[in-house]
Amino acid sequence: xxxxxxxxxxxxxxxxxxxxxxxxxxxxxxxxxxxxxxxxxxxxxxxxxxxxxxxxxxxxxxxxxxxxxxxxxxxxxxxxxxxxxxxxxxxxxxxxxxxxxxxxxxxxxxxxxxxxxxxxxxxxxxxxxxxxxxxxxxxxxxxxxxxxxxxxxxxxxxxxxxxxxxxxxxxxxxxxxxxxxxxxxxxxxxxxxxxxxxxxxxxxxxxxxxxxxxxxxxxxxxxxxxxxxxxxxxxxxxxxxxxxxxxxxxxxxxxxxxxxxxxxxxxxxxxxxxxxxxxxxxxxxxxxxxxxxxxxxxxxxxxxxxxxxxxxxxxx
Numbered sequence: 001x002x003x004x005x006x007x008x009x010x011x012x013x014x015x016x017x018x019x020x021x022x023x024x025x026x027x028x029x030x031x032x033x034x035x036x037x038x039x040x041x042x043x044x045x046x047x048x049x050x051x052x053x054x055x056x057x058x059x060x061x062x063x064x065x066x067x068x069x070x071x072x073x074x075x076x077x078x079x080x081x082x083x084x085x086x087x088x089x090x091x092x093x094x095x096x097x098x099x100x101x102x103x104x105x106x107x108x109x110x111x112x113x114x115x116x117x118x119x120x121x122x123x124x125x126x127x128x129x130x131x132x133x134x135x136x137x138x139x140x141x142x143x144x145x146x147x148x149x150x151x152x153x154x155x156x157x158x159x160x161x162x163x164x165x166x167x168x169x170x171x172x173x174x175x176x177x178x179x180x181x182x183x184x185x186x187x188x189x190x191x192x193x194x195x196x197x198x199x200x201x202x203x204x205x206x207x208x209x210x211x212x213x214x215x216x217x218x219x220x221x222x223x224x225x226x227x228x229x230x231x232x233x234x235x236x237x238x239x240x241x242x243x244x245x246x247x248x249x250x251x252x253x254x255x256x257x258x259x260x261x262x263x264x265x266x267x268x269x270x271x272x273x274x275x276x277x278x279x280x281x282x283x284x285x286x287x288x289x290x291x292x293x294x295x296x297x298x299x300x301x302x303x304x305x306x307x308x309x310x311x312x313x314x315x316x
Contacts, residue, residue, distance in 0.1 A: 076139050080122065082178055083115040086200030087263070088186055093169070096193035103162035104128075110265060111166065113186075113198055125149075126170055128163045129265045130156035132308070133170075142176045144188070154312060169194055204262065204279045204305045212277030212305065216240040219272045220254065221315035227256050234258050235266060240273055259299035263306035273311040279303040 090111035093101040104111060110129035115137075116122070124146065125134040135149025148171065156163055172191050179185040184200040205212060220236035227234075239252040261276065280302055 088113040088198035
């Protein structure tokens with residue numbers, strides 16, 4: 001199960017040294033063609049790449065030696081591509097007796113699953129709206145195997161039970177079935193005969209056909225009236241800058257953010273620092289907006305997606 005250290009005070013998820021690695025990975029992402037960012041050990045990455053190169057060389061020497069294996073590899077690659085191009089939201093969970101699992105009755109829409117590809121290593125992450133659990137996975141045919149993962153350590157109070165149940169369901173082997181459409185459906189049959197049904201939505205990278213830019217924002221626990229619409233509450237944010245060693249070097253001024261952060265759940269009780277992926281929108285997405293895209297504070301010019309929670313502390 002996922003370990004937790006429940007503390008009422010400040011919780012730091014990434015130490016400066018780890019954050020430095022995160023920043024360097026974000027920089028490296030600009031030069032790669034992967035669809036999602038994930039942390040991996042450089043030696044393991046090199047070994048994975050060497051393995052892939054070796055398999056490709058063998059395939060080139062005798063391309064017809066194992067046509068079944070080649071077909072399966074292509075099918076697996078297509079399935080991985082479909083999985084990683086979508087962000088999956090839970091529709092339903094039923095147990096072995098086809099009864100709904102009560103822990104998810106009111107939170108389905110905030111339970112998410114994301115598949116990543118990074119430098120030859122396949123990883124995934126899932127969350128019930130509190131901690132994010134990340135793990136490596138393998139796919140053979142339609143059989144998904146998920147290893148024990150790592151998790152942030154935030155106390156989830158009423159979400160603890162759902163988080164533990166989700167982690168139990170996800171670990172080990174399960175069979176996958178994907179129904180392809182504009183809004184694909186992923187059905188997951190676990191080894192305990194539970195069934196999870198997920199609905200897919202294109203990730204920003206797939207949707208906007210571009211690489212994201214990593215930015216860091218501090219988010220105030222308290223929302224305020226939006227500047228253009230006093231009937232709506234908006235986040236207060238300020239930009240944060242880190243150096244290559246992961247040391248915070250600058251904080252901007254608080255301002256009102258009128259947009260949305262995909263994947264971020266604001267609970268109103270924590271001061272947080274977020275790492276986001278920012279995607280500049282093209283003219284087709286900027287309907288009714290004739291202003292030039294020159295300012296980083298032009299919230300309509302960008303789409304923002306949560307990458308990780310870097311720091312979190314209980315607001316005083």
